[in-house]
Amino acid sequence: MDTLNNKKEEIDKVETILEKYIPENELKEVKKILYGLNRGQLVQPLPINKEALQIAESHDFEILASKMTAENEQLRKSRIVRIGVIQNCIGAPTTAPVKEQYKAIEEKIEKMIDAAGAMGVNVLCLQETWHMPFAFCTRERYPWVEFAESATDGESVLFIQRMARKYNMVIVSPILERDDVHGGTIHNTAVVVGNNGNIIGKSRKNHIPRTGDFNESTYYMESTLGHPVFETVFGKIGINICYGRHHNLNWLAYGLNGAEIVFNPSATVGELSEPMWSIEARNASMTNNYFVGSINRVGTEYFPNEFTSGNGKPAHKDFGHFYGSSYVSAPDGSRTPGLSRVRDGLNISEVDLNLCQQVKDKWNFQMTGRYEIYAKFLTEYIDPNYKPQIIKDPSMK
Numbered sequence: 001m002d003t004l005n006n007k008k009e010e011i012d013k014v015e016t017i018l019e020k021y022i023p024e025n026e027l028k029e030v031k032k033i034l035y036g037l038n039r040g041q042l043v044q045p046l047p048i049n050k051e052a053l054q055i056a057e058s059h060d061f062e063i064l065a066s067k068m069t070a071e072n073e074q075l076r077k078s079r080i081v082r083i084g085v086i087q088n089c090i091g092a093p094t095t096a097p098v099k100e101q102y103k104a105i106e107e108k109i110e111k112m113i114d115a116a117g118a119m120g121v122n123v124l125c126l127q128e129t130w131h132m133p134f135a136f137c138t139r140e141r142y143p144w145v146e147f148a149e150s151a152t153d154g155e156s157v158l159f160i161q162r163m164a165r166k167y168n169m170v171i172v173s174p175i176l177e178r179d180d181v182h183g184g185t186i187h188n189t190a191v192v193v194g195n196n197g198n199i200i201g202k203s204r205k206n207h208i209p210r211t212g213d214f215n216e217s218t219y220y221m222e223s224t225l226g227h228p229v230f231e232t233v234f235g236k237i238g239i240n241i242c243y244g245r246h247h248n249l250n251w252l253a254y255g256l257n258g259a260e261i262v263f264n265p266s267a268t269v270g271e272l273s274e275p276m277w278s279i280e281a282r283n284a285s286m287t288n289n290y291f292v293g294s295i296n297r298v299g300t301e302y303f304p305n306e307f308t309s310g311n312g313k314p315a316h317k318d319f320g321h322f323y324g325s326s327y328v329s330a331p332d333g334s335r336t337p338g339l340s341r342v343r344d345g346l347n348i349s350e351v352d353l354n355l356c357q358q359v360k361d362k363w364n365f366q367m368t369g370r371y372e373i374y375a376k377f378l379t380e381y382i383d384p385n386y387k388p389q390i391i392k393d394p395s396m397k
């Protein structure tokens with residue numbers, strides 16, 4: 001069997017279908033409802049230059065670009081940054097030697113970063129454990145743990161540092177990390193590389209899934225690093241890795257620590273989560289008043305040995321289809337179109353970070369949030385003797 005990519009026919013994207021079947025004037029209204037408005041108008045396309053288009057065309061990936069604006073202020077200058085998110089399928093079968101698999105992905109990513117560089121992207125994020133297949137369904141150790149690498153001088157980290165330096169770009173690089181200082185333990189980590197190629201720090205996955213084939217707790221534990229926000233020359237950045245997007249308090253913590261952009265590098269499949277994909281991160285943008293870059297891998301990855309999900313269904317060799325659809329959502333509730341469900345792609349958004357404070361000043365969630373009552377509630381709730389506050393209708397038997 002071909003262990004590389006899509007075998008089943010998958011639709012490319014919802015946007016193409018809407019554009020194909022809905023008349024132009026009605027489409028505008030539909031888009032307003034589905035994608036929201038940025039300062040009273042649909043999120044506008046940003047012109048893509050020739051160089052970036054050529055790279056995308058000759059290396060067979062999609063490139064999208066949008067623009068979201070903020071009001072001009074009297075005292076603060078606009079803070080325009082270009083955010084990029086990259087999605088990709090693996091580059092070689094999961095049965096190829098580890099080094100070969102890594103190199104095949106690195107080659108693709110290099111071209112996509114070149115295109116981001118040509119478009120003047122300032123802050124870029126790759127998908128969850130971008131340098132390897134998402135093999136955590138298998139529960140096998142080898143060869144998958146051999147992809148794990150040091151967050152300071154691993155092969156992919158050195159590569160990303162080179163690219164960051166080349167394009168004066170902050171790059172968030174989500175990897176499988178091997179922590180040699182702590183007994184060679186493995187973590188699901190995002191390394192934050194500054195625009196000078198320096199390592200600013202790292203964040204780790206806070207919530208490890210316990211659902212379906214996502215057997216990740218076989219490999220790594222929950223982060224103990226909190227909710228770090230990295231202050232960079234292009235804004236304050238947090239990283240909420242994949243399954244953390246189902247946890248509202250996780251999103252909240254990055255917001256309370258001052259994030260202006262939160263990335264959600266993910267690996268998730270159609271049947272499990274696709275209806276939730278366009279809602280959760282966008283909701284987090286609105287309620288916490290920051291931009292979110294949501295990234296999901298593409299393709300179907302086949303593994304050599306069968307595994308089960310513990311749900312009575314037959315054993316199988318793949319997770320299902322990773323549906324891509326990476327997009328950026330804004331604090332005002334608007335969002336960009338998504339990338340393809342089946343192709344590699346780079347989605348760029350030019351944004352004004354001043355929008356974060358402007359939306360805070362409009363909605364006042366930070367003034368109306370009752371953090372003290374939630375803190376009290378949670379303190380009581382985690383007590384083993386907690387009694388739920390339920391008032392029962394006395395007329396019920």
Ligand SMILES: NC(=O)NCCC(=O)O
Pocket residue numbers: 128209214241242243244266267268269272273
């Ligand atoms: N990678 C990962 O955490 N996936 C879990 C599935 C999901 O959250 O949709």
